[in-house]
Amino acid sequence: MVQSAKKGRVQMPATKDFALFRRTRELENEIDEFLNKISEGGLAFRLGVQIYMNHGPTAEFEEKLYHVNSLENTADTLRRSIETKLYSQTLIPESRGDVLGLLETMDSVLNLMEGALWGFSIETPDVPEEYRVDFIELTDRVVLSVDELVKAARAFFRNIEAVPDHNHKVMFYEKEADKLSTKLKRAIFGSKLPLPNKVHLRSFVESVDNIADQAEDVADRLAIYTIKRTV
Amino acid sequence: MDIVVIIFLTSGLFLGWALGANHLGNIFGTAVGTRMIRFSTAAAICSVFVILGAVFSGGGTSETIGKLGPVNTLAGAFMVALAAAIAVWIMTRAALPVSTTHAIVGAIVGWNVFSATWTDIDSLIKIMIGWILGPILAAVFAIALFYLTARLLRIVKPHMLFLDAYTRLGLILAGAFGAYSLGANNIANVVGVFIPASPFVEFQVAGLFTVSPAQQLFLLGGIAIAVGVYTYSAKVVHTIGQGLYTLSPVSAWVVVMAHSLVLFLFASEGLERLLAHVGLPTIPLVPISSSEVIVGAVLGVAMVKGRHHIRWGMLGRIGVGWAMTPALAGIACFVGLFVLQNVFNQVVYDSARYQFTPAAIERLAHAGLPRAVLDRLNGQSFYSSAQLESDVASSALARRDIAQLIEAARLDPVKVQPLRLGPKEYARLTAGQIHAVYKLAGQSFPHRWLFAEALARESADWRPGPDPVLDKARNRALRDHIDTLARLFREN
Numbered sequence: 076m077v078q079s080a081k082k083g084r085v086q087m088p089a090t091k092d093f094a095l096f097r098r099t100r101e102l103e104n105e106i107d108e109f110l111n112k113i114s115e116g117g118l119a120f121r122l123g124v125q126i127y128m129n130h131g132p133t134a135e136f137e138e139k140l141y142h143v144n145s146l147e148n149t150a151d152t153l154r155r156s157i158e159t160k161l162y163s164q165t166l167i168p169e170s171r172g173d174v175l176g177l178l179e180t181m182d183s184v185l186n187l188m189e190g191a192l193w194g195f196s197i198e199t200p201d202v203p204e205e206y207r208v209d210f211i212e213l214t215d216r217v218v219l220s221v222d223e224l225v226k227a228a229r230a231f232f233r234n235i236e237a238v239p240d241h242n243h244k245v246m247f248y249e250k251e252a253d254k255l256s257t258k259l260k261r262a263i264f265g266s267k268l269p270l271p272n273k274v275h276l277r278s279f280v281e282s283v284d285n286i287a288d289q290a291e292d293v294a295d296r297l298a299i300y301t302i303k304r305t306v
Numbered sequence: 307m308d309i310v311v312i313i314f315l316t317s318g319l320f321l322g323w324a325l326g327a328n329h330l331g332n333i334f335g336t337a338v339g340t341r342m343i344r345f346s347t348a349a350a351i352c353s354v355f356v357i358l359g360a361v362f363s364g365g366g367t368s369e370t371i372g373k374l375g376p377v378n379t380l381a382g383a384f385m386v387a388l389a390a391a392i393a394v395w396i397m398t399r400a401a402l403p404v405s406t407t408h409a410i411v412g413a414i415v416g417w418n419v420f421s422a423t424w425t426d427i428d429s430l431i432k433i434m435i436g437w438i439l440g441p442i443l444a445a446v447f448a449i450a451l452f453y454l455t456a457r458l459l460r461i462v463k464p465h466m467l468f469l470d471a472y473t474r475l476g477l478i479l480a481g482a483f484g485a486y487s488l489g490a491n492n493i494a495n496v497v498g499v500f501i502p503a504s505p506f507v508e509f510q511v512a513g514l515f516t517v518s519p520a521q522q523l524f525l526l527g528g529i530a531i532a533v534g535v536y537t538y539s540a541k542v543v544h545t546i547g548q549g550l551y552t553l554s555p556v557s558a559w560v561v562v563m564a565h566s567l568v569l570f571l572f573a574s575e576g577l578e579r580l581l582a583h584v585g586l587p588t589i590p591l592v593p594i595s596s597s598e599v600i601v602g603a604v605l606g607v608a609m610v611k612g613r614h615h616i617r618w619g620m621l622g623r624i625g626v627g628w629a630m631t632p633a634l635a636g637i638a639c640f641v642g643l644f645v646l647q648n649v650f651n652q653v654v655y656d657s658a659r660y661q662f663t664p665a666a667i668e669r670l671a672h673a674g675l676p677r678a679v680l681d682r683l684n685g686q687s688f689y690s691s692a693q694l695e696s697d698v699a700s701s702a703l704a705r706r707d708i709a710q711l712i713e714a715a716r717l718d719p720v721k722v723q724p725l726r727l728g729p730k731e732y733a734r735l736t737a738g739q740i741h742a743v744y745k746l747a748g749q750s751f752p753h754r755w756l757f758a759e760a761l762a763r764e765s766a767d768w769r770p771g772p773d774p775v776l777d778k779a780r781n782r783a784l785r786d787h788i789d790t791l792a793r794l795f796r797e798n
Contacts, residue, residue, distance in 0.1 A: 099467045106467075167470045168341035169555055174466075232466045304466075304554075 098164065105157050106232060109178065110225050112150040113185050117221040119143045120188040124195070124214040124283070128207040132199050140192045147182075147189045154178045173300040180293040181228060184221055187289055191282040200275050203268070206259060213255045213280070217287040220248035224290045227297055231304075238301045245294040249287040256284040314384040315500060319530040321391035322496040325406045326356070326534020328398045329492070332565060332600040333484040336558035337477040342470075345540060351478060352485045353532030359489025359573075360528035361521050367494040367573060367593040372501070373429040375414035381652035382417055382643065383499040389413040389639035390495070393631050398538065402627035405595030407437070410495040412632025416639030421655035422690035424712055427705050436592035440568055441602025447564035448606030455560055473555045480559060484566035488596050489528055491573035495593050497527040557607045564603040569596060575778065582775035598628065660688040660715040663752050669714050675707055688715070718754040720795040722746040727794070735787060738767035743791065750797065758788050 123139030130136070157178060161171045194200075202210060227241035263276045334348035377383045390409035397404030411433060418425045464472065501520050517525075553561060571577065571589050578588045601624060608616045646652045662683045670680055679701045688694040691712045698708065724744045732740065742764035751757040761768035770784055771777020 096468065096471055099471045103465050103467050165341065165344075167466060170466065234463045236460070 098160075099166075102157065102160050102166070103232075105153055105160075106178075107229075109150055109153040109157065110181070110228055112146045112153065113181055114222055114225040116143050116146045116150070116185045116188055117218040117225075119146065120192060120286075121214050121218045123192050125211055127195050128202060128210050132196060137196065140189075140196050143185075143189045143192055147185050150182055150185055154182055170300070170304055173296075173303065176296060177228060177231070177293070177300065180289070180296060181224070184224070184286060184289050184293065187282075187286045188221075191279075191286065194279065194282055198275070200279050201272070202276065202279075203266075206262065206276070209255060209259050209262075210280075210283070213252055213259065213283055216248050216252040216255060217283055217290075220245050220252065220287045220290045223248060224293055224297075227294060231297055231301060235301055235304055238297060242294045242298055245290055249291040252284055252287040256280050311380065314380045315497075315526070317384045317388035317391060318497045318500050318527060321387045321394065321406070321410075322527045322530025323534035323537070324391045324394035324398060325492060325496055326353075326531035326536075327538035328394055328404055328406070328534075329488055329531075329596050330535045330539035332596045333488060333562060334477075334481050335600075336553050336561050336604075337481060337555075340553060340555045340558050342474050342477055342555045342558065343481070347478075348481065349535050349539070351482050352535050355482045355485035356489040356531045356535070357525065357528035359486035359491075360493035360524040360531070361489075361517075363486070363490035363573060363575070364493035364521070364524040367491055367498075367591050370429060370433060370590070370592045371410065371414070371494045371498045373426055374411065374433065375418045375423060375425065377414065377417055377499045378656040378658075379653050380500075381646055382421070382654040385642045385646055385654060386410070386413040386417050386499050386639055387496070389416060389642050390635045392638050393635035396634065397627050397631060400627070402624060404627050404631050405437075405597045406492055406495045407433070407593045407595045408628055408631040409635040410498075410593075412635035413639040414499075415632070416636035417643065417655070419636070420640050420643045421657070422692040423655070423658075424691035424695045424708065426709055428709065432590055433592045436572060436590060436594045437598060440572065440594040441598045441605075443571070444564050444568045444599040444602035445606030445609070447567055448560055448603040449610055451560045451564055452557065452607055452610050455556060459556070470555070473559055476559045477555070477562060480562040480566055484562055484569065487566050487569035487573055489524075489531070491569045491593055492596065493524045493527050493531075496531065497523045553604070553607065557611070560607055561600065561603040564606065565596070565600045568599045568603075569594065578775055579778075582773065588775055595628070597624075657689070658691070659717045660691065660694050660712065661717050661752070662686050662715050665756055666714040666753060669755070670710060673710055673714075675703075675710065676701070679703065683711075683715075691716075713755065714753070716754065717752055718757075718792060719750065719752050719797040720754075720757050720792050721750045721797045722748065722757075722795055731790065731794070734790075736767045738765040739787070741765060742768055754788065754792055757792065758784075761788070 119139050119142045123136055123143065126133060126136045126139060158175055161167065161174060167174065223241050223244040227238050227245060230237035230241055259280050260277055263273050263280070266273070268276075330349060330352050333352055334343060337343040338345050338348050375386075377386050387410075390406065390413040393409040393412065394404050394406055411430070415425055415430075417423070459469070500523055572592060572594045575591065578591060581588045601621070605616070605621075643654045647654045662680075662685060664684075667680050667684050671677065679698060683698070686697075688697065694712060694715065695708055698711065703711070722743060724740075724747050727735075727740070727743065735743075739761075742761050745764045746760055749760070751760065758768070762770070768784065770781045774781075
């Protein structure tokens with residue numbers, strides 16, 4: 076067994092060196108790498124929101140924003156490279172359209188996370204103390220749904236039967252996030268804050284919750300792709 | 307080589323071309339249809355392996371074809387192959403997968419009707435059973451393979467990209483196997499009728515192995531098939547690939563593999579010998595229809611995956627194509643023979659005569675045929691096997707008995723004249739065999755079988771082996787030699 080330096084991925088030397096499958100192995104690694112970027116993006120996003128809620132727009136927060144930003148750039152590059160390879164080498168002819176759709180919509184999840192963090196950085200909303208815990212909780216649920224989506228996408232490539240299990244959890248966390256965002260919005264609009272503040276805060280609740288909605292949309296697509304792919 | 311022979315051979319090559327044009331679809335249609343393999347790759351693999359299969363494993367099925375109708379002149383063989391080729395070509399134009407087997411059988415029956423030859427119904431039934439058994443077996447194999455593959459994938463859980471790579475490799479290997487089996491099983495359809503008239507001589511390749519005249523004929527046929535694959539097969543490839551049922555790449559592999567296995571079962575003399583050796587029943591070596599087998603396999607997969615996806619209309623069209631092919635080929639052959647005989651003055655059949663000589667009666671009595679029938683036939687002559695058959699129709703004889711009557715009574719007078727033996731015969735026959743011929747010098751035999759029996763009495767080298775399967779190659783070679791001698795010593 077050989078540990079590849081980069082990701083700690085375990086590879087069999089026999090298949091690794093077998094020329095016929097070398098390109099396939101490279102592409103497989105790229106897809107894994109792409110999915111890693113999405114889940115890493117989720118973790119950085121959660122940390123970013125936590126830092127903002129606890130300490131405001133500090134340098135540490137900005138660092139998380141740039142981290143997500145660079146992940147997004149790398150993911151874009153990987154996605155283009157994967158797409159080009161799939162088409163130029165006419166690989167998985169039956170499923171490449173689906174894989175393309177999957178990668179693009181997954182990429183947009185990362186875009187939404189980046190966008191939300193940019194919003195906090197540019198507009199620096201003033202989040203009153205009593206909403207901060209819920210904001211962090213909402214972010215947790217959203218990131219959990221993204222995590223499950225990444226697992227579902229991995230299963231789509233390796234273990235198609237496991238996709239529904241993960242999809243199911245994506246839906247679950249998306250619903251939980253919806254409940255919390257509704258609760259937050261009710262609390263915000265029921266408060267004595269000036270209307271502009273209320274509207275401003277609502278837009279932030281929505282920008283975070285939208286990420287889970289997008290994750291759910293991707294999971295829905297994935298469910299269809301999965302049906303198409305069963306032998 | 308005689309120029310006339312070459313001209314007559316062209317119709318066999320035309321049939322080979324038509325077969326190639328039509329059958330690449332069976333083997334690689336699903337692979338090309340699912341875009342797993344490029345058309346050019348498929349065509350290259352198919353061409354190479356069809357030729358290999360034809361040369362190295364062909365011949366197993368040619369005997370069955372030969373029994374159905376002993377097409378005994380080159381002009382007749384020309385027309386039979388041409389009629390079959392026309393039928394296949396018309397079907398290919400209509401983008402329908404068609405069976406060369408159906409076409410050639412139809413054409414041979416057409417020849418039988420024209421030459422008033424009694425059609426050996428037993429051989430016909432044997433072939434038709436193969437036609438029914440082939441697709442059923444393919445469906446069974448496809449279902450079994452499908453479950454096995456699905457199970458294996460569930461255990462191994464390969465990455466989608468690797469599954470794709472393995473499937474491609476699997477499709478190429480299964481396709482190569484399929485092409486080999488197709489060459490082995492169907493080459494008899496293409497040039498089988500020309501074997502008795504093969505203009506080639508045996509030669510050695512680098513002292514390693516000998517290439518028999520039949521193998522050279524098979525090579526030529528194989529090349530014709532390859533040309534057909536390259537020039538005209540794209541249309542049918544797409545019908546099979548997408549027309550009947552939409553297959554996933556993995557199920558495409560299942561289909562190709564099931565098809566190849568079935569074709570191989572019905573073509574492999576090696577397998578037949580192996581089965582006979584361990585005392586198991588053998589599979590009849592009949593040319594089966596690759597098209598039927600592939601449709602059977604596709605339907606097998608469809609049954610597992612859900613029948614509602616089957617395009618029944620397309621299936622109906624394919625079915626009509628199959629039924630029409632033999633009829634079309636038979637009629638084309640009959641008309642063509644008529645034209646060839648009456649317009650071009652060609653001898654399209656060797657009109658055999660049948661006479662119940664004392665020797666024939668004795669042989670038949672020995673075989674247990676009813677005495678009353680034999681007494682009535684004693685001394686009688688017939689101008690065709692069909693006439694003979696209608697004469698004994700009222701006697702309620704079994705088909706096998708009628709076949710025996712025809713074989714025993716067939717006149718094929720030879721007068722053994724060893725001086726007519728040429729260098730070719732000296733090279734092929736053993737010393738014992740030639741010695742036996744010399745011993746019979748000057749004797750006359752009215753029937754072929756009488757001549758063969760006399761030879762067998764003179765030398766052990768002329769005695770056929772007792773086992774129909776294990777001694778098949780030897781017995782076939784003996785029959786070929788006797789055919790050659792009979793032509794050489796024919797009395798006019």
